[in-house]
Amino acid sequence: MRFAKPLDRSRAPRPGASVLLACVLAGFTATGSPAAAQDAQALQLRALAATCANCHGTDGRAVGEGMPRLAGADAAYLAAQMRALRDGKRPATVMHQLAKGYSDAQIDALAGYFAARK
Amino acid sequence: MQRRQLIRAAAAGGVLAALGGCASRGGVPARAQVVVVGGGYGGATAAKYVRLLSEQRIDVLLVEPSEAFVSCPISNLVLGGTRTLADLTTSYDALTHQHGVQRVQDRVASIDAAQRRVTLAGGATVGYDKLILSPGVDLDFDAVQGLRAAHEAGTILQAWKAGPETLALRRQLEAMPDGGVYAITVPEQPYRCPPGPYERASVIAAYFKRAKPRSKVLILDANPDVTSKGALFKKAWSELYAGMVEYRPQHKVVAVDAAARSVKFEVQEDVRADVLNVLPPMRAGQIALQSGLANSNARWCNVHWQSFESTAARHIHVVGDSIQLAAGMPKSGHMANSHAKVAAAAVVAELLGLELNPRPMLNNTCYSFVGDDSVIHVASVHEYVAAEKTFKPVAGSGGVSAERSALEARYALSWARNIWSDTLG
Numbered sequence: 136m137r138f139a140k141p142l143d144r145s146r147a148p149r150p151g152a153s154v155l156l157a158c159v160l161a162g163f164t165a166t167g168s169p170a171a172a173q174d175a176q177a178l179q180l181r182a183l184a185a186t187c188a189n190c191h192g193t194d195g196r197a198v199g200e201g202m203p204r205l206a207g208a209d210a211a212y213l214a215a216q217m218r219a220l221r222d223g224k225r226p227a228t229v230m231h232q233l234a235k236g237y238s239d240a241q242i243d244a245l246a247g248y249f250a251a252r253k
Numbered sequence: 254m255q256r257r258q259l260i261r262a263a264a265a266g267g268v269l270a271a272l273g274g275c276a277s278r279g280g281v282p283a284r285a286q287v288v289v290v291g292g293g294y295g296g297a298t299a300a301k302y303v304r305l306l307s308e309q310r311i312d313v314l315l316v317e318p319s320e321a322f323v324s325c326p327i328s329n330l331v332l333g334g335t336r337t338l339a340d341l342t343t344s345y346d347a348l349t350h351q352h353g354v355q356r357v358q359d360r361v362a363s364i365d366a367a368q369r370r371v372t373l374a375g376g377a378t379v380g381y382d383k384l385i386l387s388p389g390v391d392l393d394f395d396a397v398q399g400l401r402a403a404h405e406a407g408t409i410l411q412a413w414k415a416g417p418e419t420l421a422l423r424r425q426l427e428a429m430p431d432g433g434v435y436a437i438t439v440p441e442q443p444y445r446c447p448p449g450p451y452e453r454a455s456v457i458a459a460y461f462k463r464a465k466p467r468s469k470v471l472i473l474d475a476n477p478d479v480t481s482k483g484a485l486f487k488k489a490w491s492e493l494y495a496g497m498v499e500y501r502p503q504h505k506v507v508a509v510d511a512a513a514r515s516v517k518f519e520v521q522e523d524v525r526a527d528v529l530n531v532l533p534p535m536r537a538g539q540i541a542l543q544s545g546l547a548n549s550n551a552r553w554c555n556v557h558w559q560s561f562e563s564t565a566a567r568h569i570h571v572v573g574d575s576i577q578l579a580a581g582m583p584k585s586g587h588m589a590n591s592h593a594k595v596a597a598a599a600v601v602a603e604l605l606g607l608e609l610n611p612r613p614m615l616n617n618t619c620y621s622f623v624g625d626d627s628v629i630h631v632a633s634v635h636e637y638v639a640a641e642k643t644f645k646p647v648a649g650s651g652g653v654s655a656e657r658s659a660l661e662a663r664y665a666l667s668w669a670r671n672i673w674s675d676t677l678g
Contacts, residue, residue: 171606171607171608172608174605174607175602175607175608175610178306178598178601178602178607178610179598179610181305181306181598182306182594182595182598182610182613182614183614185302185594185598186591186594186614186615186616188594188671188675189587189590189591189616189618189668189671189672189675190618190667190668190671190672191671192671192674192675193301193305193674193675193678197671198670198671198674198678199667199670199671200667201663201664201666201667201668201670201671202664202667202668202671228630228654228655228658228660228661228664229618229630229632229654229661229664232632232633232650232651232652233616233618233632233634233650233651235634235647235649235650235651236614236616236633236634236635236636236647236650236651237614237634237647241614
């Protein structure tokens with residue numbers, strides 16, 4: 136249990152704690168490597184997708200009936216809907232205003248992300 | 254013992270008990286520890302998303318004194334009589350059981366930024382690699398003469414933090430005779446939930462229209478005009494509550510007289526009301542002030558926007574209503590949830606040695622009830638602009654409702670269910 140111990144930094148000083156931890160944590164590699172760049176991109180995409188989650192549920196898994204579920208939807212469909220909302224071709228109360236905040240590249244990335252959720 | 258069982262055991266046995274024992278770290282690889290202070294929209298979201306975004310590689314302890322989360326958004330409907338406090342209440346159990354967030358029901362008494370540790374009110378000391386602070390706002394009762402005593406006596410309420418006081422204000426409204434006056438005072442900006450006072454006035458007017466139609470709602474605003482969705486609120490007041498709702502700008506409260514049930518203003522004449530709802534000026538939560546983090550006018554916390562790290566202390570990230578906001582950002586629950594995700598991603602990136610997101614995004618959607626089944630919204634999208642080191646609204650995005658509607662009332666309730674799920678589920 137990590138929080139079980141009282142802190143004792145005198146015995147275990149942690150200069151550059153984040154770098155040290157990065158080496159210890161399995162599955163992640165040091166800054167600058169190609170693998171780290173991939174991990175950083177994956178994290179950034181998850182964070183971008185999280186901007187939809189406030190209304191559409193974490194990872195697009197909406198609860199209740201009122202909000203469309205994004206998880207598992209077809210990527211081309213999602214991207215086309217976002218563009219139609221953004222361009223005023225699909226009427227909306229609020230989504231047309233939000234869709235205008237996202238670029239084409241972001242829309243495509245989001246559509247791919249949500250399509251890959253289950 | 255499996256990790257999940259460990260977490261459950263800790264939750265069941267109380268994290269505090271665990272905090273005192275077991276000091277061995279021999280052979281166990283170092284895991285990063287994040288402590289989150291405050292379990293509101295900002296803190297609960299941060300705790301969950303550090304776990305999610307790190308794929309459970311980072312341990313999270315959430316320090317929050319309340320037993321359960323009670324939402325401020327939707328709480329005006331309790332005053333209007335169409336929802337109960339139970340409808341706004343969500344357990345913290347899913348954070349613990351589904352996401353492995355450890356939780357301690359306590360307050361943070363002090364922060365030692367140099368040693369990177371917090372001391373809890375209960376006495377335990379906990380170390381952190383990163384601290385995420387989401388203390389919300391404190392109401393500055395002493396800024397209004399007589400208000401602290403009137404509030405402690407239960408005579409003049411705020412009910413700006415949803416909970417028992419929401420029910421107490423509802424009881425005052427129920428007890429008020431038909432023909433009475435309810436008055437709400439609005440502090441100068443910035444304060445938590447800009448449209449909140451106007452929504453409250455609207456749903457209380459809806460209640461009066463149903464139950465005591467000779468009564469009146471007075472909005473006494475320190476600001477020069479309605480601070481959010483002004484045209485839509487004013488239209489609703491004139492069309493739905495003609496002769497019942499009165500809006501008076503430029504009314505800055507300086508004192509209250511609980512016995513006379515009256516309010517004194519800086520300039521304007523005194524106002525008497527049967528139910529007085531005085532919202533004093535607000536500032537960052539006490540723990541931020543006492544820790545030297547409220548470095549904007551000794552009132553709000555300045556942050557580096559790319560990561561939400563405090564400009565006053567390394568490794569402390571501040572999110573939600575307690576920060577000095579960037580242009581176009583309201584102090585809202587949705588915005589706090591959005592801040593928390595950017596901060597969580599930055600904390601995860603730093604602890605895992607990954608590059609910080611060069612262009613984080615966030616958004617806000619804020620629904621306001623103007624009647625029992627009639628709602629308006631304001632929405633915005635914000636992006637981090639590296640050249641200016643701040644968030645700015647994305648040009649062309651955002652806006653308000655074209656008109657109030659029952660459709661948006663359904664969306665508002667659906668928004669609430671989904672953000673509660675995203676924050677706590």
